[in-house]
Amino acid sequence: MPGETLSPRPGLLARLGLGTPELRAWALYDCANSAAVTSVLTAIFPIYFVSVAAGDLPPALATQRYALATTASLVIVAVLAPFLGAIADVRPVKKRMLAAFMALGASGCAALFFVGRGDWLSATALLVVINVGLNGSFVFYDALLPHVAREDELDRVSAAGYAIGYAGGGLLLALQLALILRPGLLGLPAGAEATPAQATFPARLAFVTTAIWWVGFTIPLLRRVPEPKVAAGPHGGAAPLSLRATLSRLGGTFRTLSRHRQATLMLIAFLLYNDGIGTIIRMAAAFGTEIGLESGALIAAILLVQFVGIPFSFLFGSIAGRIGAKRAVLAGLVVYTGIAVLAYFTRTAAHFFAVAFLVAMVQGGTQALSRSLFASLVPRHLSGEFFAFFGVTDKFAGIFGPAVFAATIALTGSSRSAVLSVIGFFAAGALLLLLVDVGAGQREARAAEAAAGAALRVV
Numbered sequence: 536m537p538g539e540t541l542s543p544r545p546g547l548l549a550r551l552g553l554g555t556p557e558l559r560a561w562a563l564y565d566c567a568n569s570a571a572v573t574s575v576l577t578a579i580f581p582i583y584f585v586s587v588a589a590g591d592l593p594p595a596l597a598t599q600r601y602a603l604a605t606t607a608s609l610v611i612v613a614v615l616a617p618f619l620g621a622i623a624d625v626r627p628v629k630k631r632m633l634a635a636f637m638a639l640g641a642s643g644c645a646a647l648f649f650v651g652r653g654d655w656l657s658a659t660a661l662l663v664v665i666n667v668g669l670n671g672s673f674v675f676y677d678a679l680l681p682h683v684a685r686e687d688e689l690d691r692v693s694a695a696g697y698a699i700g701y702a703g704g705g706l707l708l709a710l711q712l713a714l715i716l717r718p719g720l721l722g723l724p725a726g727a728e729a730t731p732a733q734a735t736f737p738a739r740l741a742f743v744t745t746a747i748w749w750v751g752f753t754i755p756l757l758r759r760v761p762e763p764k765v766a767a768g769p770h771g772g773a774a775p776l777s778l779r780a781t782l783s784r785l786g787g788t789f790r791t792l793s794r795h796r797q798a799t800l801m802l803i804a805f806l807l808y809n810d811g812i813g814t815i816i817r818m819a820a821a822f823g824t825e826i827g828l829e830s831g832a833l834i835a836a837i838l839l840v841q842f843v844g845i846p847f848s849f850l851f852g853s854i855a856g857r858i859g860a861k862r863a864v865l866a867g868l869v870v871y872t873g874i875a876v877l878a879y880f881t882r883t884a885a886h887f888f889a890v891a892f893l894v895a896m897v898q899g900g901t902q903a904l905s906r907s908l909f910a911s912l913v914p915r916h917l918s919g920e921f922f923a924f925f926g927v928t929d930k931f932a933g934i935f936g937p938a939v940f941a942a943t944i945a946l947t948g949s950s951r952s953a954v955l956s957v958i959g960f961f962a963a964g965a966l967l968l969l970l971v972d973v974g975a976g977q978r979e980a981r982a983a984e985a986a987a988g989a990a991l992r993v994v
Contacts, residue, residue, distance in 0.1 A: 640668020694852030705841030797976025808964025851900025
């Protein structure tokens with residue numbers, strides 16, 4: 536109409552959830568840590584551990600020790616996370632703690648360069664170090680989300696982080712695999728002509744480049760993202776950091792969490808359905824090997840998930856803006872149920888790639904929106920502690936799901952039946968998620984922030 540001025544349409548970066556330097560810097564840490572997740576923990580190091588570091592052990596024993604090291608590291612983080620979250624909410628140290636855990640994990644990645652044949656003990660110790668560093672940093676990274684993004688941006692920003700993570704992790708892995716498969720690019724001989732050190736050099740170089748990548752893409756967050764405000768102590772100073780005070784605060788967090796019913800429901804729902812998601816991610820390579828797929832096809836499937844996941848993560852953020860994060864996550868769980876059914880009938884590489892494509896469509900978006908939905912349900916001044924419990928839930932999801940998968944194989948003698956067992960996790964999680972009243976939870980969280988507002992200060 537005449538006299539009206541139309542507000543300018545947000546630019547592309549803003550529509551993607553990357554409209555400010557702070558948001559872009561925060562999201563780049565997904566690019567940083569995804570290199571460790573993809574290159575070290577998913578694609579390269581598991582193969583290196585079994586074939587080189589534990590190459591003198593029977594394959595079953597090598598796999599068992601790798602699994603035990605992974606479980607041990609997840610348990611360590613699950614125990615530490617609530618204490619780390621409590622500390623982060625009484626001291627302005629979220630960025631420093633993130634940097635410390637990043638440095639720990641990146642150092643572990645770089646040290647893998649010196650792991651040779653038979654060094655399985657050193658390899659397992661470094662695997663624990665990397666997992667603790669990586670998952671410890673997630674506590675503080677996720678806790679920064681509700682501080683760096685407005686409530687109406689949470690879904691898009693979280694999804695953008697996952698998309699950037701897919702891009703970064705996939706690009707670095709592709710470059711690393713090119714060097715591993717074509718050692719001549721590094722001037723190294725291939726096959727029988729290579730010495731043991733030359734044969735393993737490309738993989739060991741991949742561990743070092745992962746460490747450099749991880750450190751480099753963390754710097755923007757440390758420089759650009761402001762340290763959030765913290766609640767003042769009872770006498771106006773920072774709250775105490777003693778063990779007794781930390782335990783007392785954790786007890787208070789449990790009580791506070793119980794008063795935020797919607798956040799608690801979301802946490803339990805996430806534990807259940809993320810069990811199913813985590814099981815599919817962790818068991819995909821083993822399942823593919825069992826049905827006779829070659830390692831090249833498995834690696835190609837991993838790369839497919841990385842790159843197809845980029846646009847679909849952004850798409851999920853856009854869909855959440857239209858229908859809400861809760862409905863978008865529920866839609867993702869419906870697709871995951873279909874994935875489990877299709878996997879049961881998978882016989883060929885083409886079938887496996889079709890399943891991988893479907894996983895790529897929903898994996899990043901479902902997990903990103905779970906993070907942003909939970910962020911909208913928690914008071915910002917307690918984000919460290921609440922996201923610590925969110926992280927603990929994520930770690931237990933890495934324990935229970937594979938255990939059920941293994942038990943089903945033991946009972947039925949078939950991995951195909953085990954694949955169907957994860958549907959129970961999706962169904963139970965979806966039912967609980969349906970009970971979450973997002974609007975009521977967000978009002979509870981904002982009311983808690985208002986009540987604590989007088990105690991907030993910039994340190």
